[in-house]
Amino acid sequence: MNTDTSIYQDTILDHYRNPRNSKSVPALKNRIRIINPLCGDVIEMGMRIHAGTIVDIGYTSVGCAISIASASILTTYAKGKKVSSLKKMQPSTMMKLLGIPLSPSRIKCGLIAFEAFQKLLILTDTSHGSETKKSIPAVRTSHGAKL
Amino acid sequence: MRISKSDFPIFSNQPHLVYLDTGATSLKPAIVIAKEREYYEEYSANVFRGIYKLSERATEEYERVRSIVADFINANSSTEIVFTRNTTESLNLIAYSYLLPRLKQGDEVVTTVMEHHSNFVPFQRAAQERQAVFKVIPITQDGTLNLSKLDSFITPKTKLVSLVHVSNVLGTVNPVDEITARIKKINPHTVVVVDAAQSAAHIPIDVEKMGCDFLAFSSHKMYGPTGAGVLWGKSEHLEKMEPFMTGGEVVSEVTNTKTTYKPPPHRFEAGTPHIAGVIGVGAAVDYINTIGFKNIIAHESFLTMYAYSALKKAFGSRIRIFGPSAKKRAGIIAFSFPPYHPHDIASILDQEEEICIRAGHHCAMPLHNHLGVPSTARVSFGLYSTKADIERLIKGLRKVDNILGGNQ
Numbered sequence: 001m002n003t004d005t006s007i008y009q010d011t012i013l014d015h016y017r018n019p020r021n022s023k024s025v026p027a028l029k030n031r032i033r034i035i036n037p038l039c040g041d042v043i044e045m046g047m048r049i050h051a052g053t054i055v056d057i058g059y060t061s062v063g064c065a066i067s068i069a070s071a072s073i074l075t076t077y078a079k080g081k082k083v084s085s086l087k088k089m090q091p092s093t094m095m096k097l098l099g100i101p102l103s104p105s106r107i108k109c110g111l112i113a114f115e116a117f118q119k120l121l122i123l124t125d126t127s128h129g130s131e132t133k134k135s136i137p138a139v140r141t142s143h144g145a146k147l
Numbered sequence: 148m149r150i151s152k153s154d155f156p157i158f159s160n161q162p163h164l165v166y167l168d169t170g171a172t173s174l175k176p177a178i179v180i181a182k183e184r185e186y187y188e189e190y191s192a193n194v195f196r197g198i199y200k201l202s203e204r205a206t207e208e209y210e211r212v213r214s215i216v217a218d219f220i221n222a223n224s225s226t227e228i229v230f231t232r233n234t235t236e237s238l239n240l241i242a243y244s245y246l247l248p249r250l251k252q253g254d255e256v257v258t259t260v261m262e263h264h265s266n267f268v269p270f271q272r273a274a275q276e277r278q279a280v281f282k283v284i285p286i287t288q289d290g291t292l293n294l295s296k297l298d299s300f301i302t303p304k305t306k307l308v309s310l311v312h313v314s315n316v317l318g319t320v321n322p323v324d325e326i327t328a329r330i331k332k333i334n335p336h337t338v339v340v341v342d343a344a345q346s347a348a349h350i351p352i353d354v355e356k357m358g359c360d361f362l363a364f365s366s367h368k369m370y371g372p373t374g375a376g377v378l379w380g381k382s383e384h385l386e387k388m389e390p391f392m393t394g395g396e397v398v399s400e401v402t403n404t405k406t407t408y409k410p411p412p413h414r415f416e417a418g419t420p421h422i423a424g425v426i427g428v429g430a431a432v433d434y435i436n437t438i439g440f441k442n443i444i445a446h447e448s449f450l451t452m453y454a455y456s457a458l459k460k461a462f463g464s465r466i467r468i469f470g471p472s473a474k475k476r477a478g479i480i481a482f483s484f485p486p487y488h489p490h491d492i493a494s495i496l497d498q499e500e501e502i503c504i505r506a507g508h509h510c511a512m513p514l515h516n517h518l519g520v521p522s523t524a525r526v527s528f529g530l531y532s533t534k535a536d537i538e539r540l541i542k543g544l545r546k547v548d549n550i551l552g553g554n555q
Contacts, residue, residue: 005498006498007494007498008491008494008495008498008550008551013550013551016551017553037512037521038507038508038522039488039489039490039506039507039508039521039522040520040521040522041488041521063488064488064489064490064491065487065488065491065551066490066491106490106494109490
């Protein structure tokens with residue numbers, strides 16, 4: 001039963017069962033891998049940038065429904081947008097995109113994809129407006145992202 | 148006295164609550180809450196130093212609990228009972244005050260892979276500080292200790308072995324009497340520590356029969372208040388140990404140049420203790436004794452067998468239960484229900500059925516690494532747990548299957 005207080009809203013369940021942009025990442029030139037050792041959520045995210053725009057983005061993810069859904073929702077949002085505008089994105093925007101009342105213990109589930117995305121943006125060099133091949137070994141996330 | 152949910156006032160405030168997380172903390176019976184409240188409302192004075200009736204009553208009640216706890220675990224004397232904040236502090240006290248001063252480079256410290264971090268990290272740390280060897284006894288397929296390896300783990304250099312009585316994940320009940328005897332046979336000087344956090348409320352403890360040197364448990368896991376714990380240690384050890392924390396209460400005499408310390412147990416109780424909490428512990432022990440372990444064991448083993456078979460009946464091989472068979476385990480069942488993540492299972496159970504379970508690594512990361520899963524879901528039983536709770540659990544898990552998996 002989906003009530004307004006449930007975090008398992010229809011959108012979330014849809015993105016969990018049919019995650020968008022879920023695909024093999026090695027094909028994408030820029031990528032990062034994040035592990036949350038506290039619960040075992042793992043996300044590997046990659047993207048291709050052309051002329052300062054994210055033309056392709058994908059991930060493979062093992063984790064809870066919230067973390068998988070948030071990766072799907074985030075990558076759908078980011079695709080086709082300019083890197084320069086996405087660099088300014090805040091965790092609160094990610095929470096708005098999810099649109100569910102996450103309790104403190106589940107917030108990190110909702111933000112792990114965002115954390116991977118932020119790190120990926122930092123590591124991507126777009127100063128010449130062209131793709132730069134970068135591949136980063138697995139990074140352990142901190143206990144919880146700050147809002 | 149019959150076991151009854153109505154002993155626990157929380158159910159009047161939360162009538163639909165299904166609390167299956169006693170392993171994390173137990174709910175409190177009215178008589179424990181009342182006993183703590185009585186201290187605050189009737190004789191809320193500090194212990195030991197007051198020369199007025201209120202303080203004398205507080206001291207008397209506090210020390211009376213020391214004797215109650217000594218009897219509860221069949222200790223030789225109440226001077227062997229030290230009150231701490233919790234099991235974690237008790238185990239740290241052993242690591243700092245007993246082990247560290249005696250540990251040398253090349254000595255050996257042993258624990259097991261099924262330990263809670265509180266019975267793993269303090270000893271690992273002490274071993275690293277002294278460049279001692281830190282050994283971890285493995286488990287078998289069914290989650291019991293691999294005791295065939297015990298002989299090779301214990302050597303003339305083994306200073307200390309610490310092991311858990313009941314695993315907070317696997318529900319394994321370790322035969323600590325037998326293990327301690329075997330250890331002492333190989334090396335009579337090895338000190339054995341038992342973590343009784345998950346057993347104190349569920350299995351009768353007899354430290355004399357166990358033959359161990361130290362034992363630790365928490366009040367809040369045995370229907371007592373939070374913030375109070377017990378360290379039991381043999382007098383012969385406690386008498387030779389330096390204090391853990393120093394300051395008020397632990398001292399005999401303090402001068403500008405020198406301080407001398409009281410004998411145990413007060414040597415290890417620095418500062419004002421959680422007086423109300425300790426007084427509540429007395430009431431908790433009385434409550435457990437009134438029900439009796441025979442009834443407690445009958446109640447919990449019924450629930451464990453029922454839950455184990457209900458899970459298997461409802462979900463078959465889709466549910467993986469970690470640890471020994473139902474008959475051989477305490478009332479703790481950690482499981483995985485792929486493809487569902489334990490966090491989702493716990494959230495949906497809470498959201499749909501007001502069921503409280505625990506999800507994560509349960510402060511047992513080495514164990515989860517060994518099991519090959521990053522996290523598990525866990526249910527654990529207490530005196531207030533019922534067959535109906537388990538039926539609600541099954542219903543809730545079916546909802547998980549439906550909401551996340553689209554299965555009816």
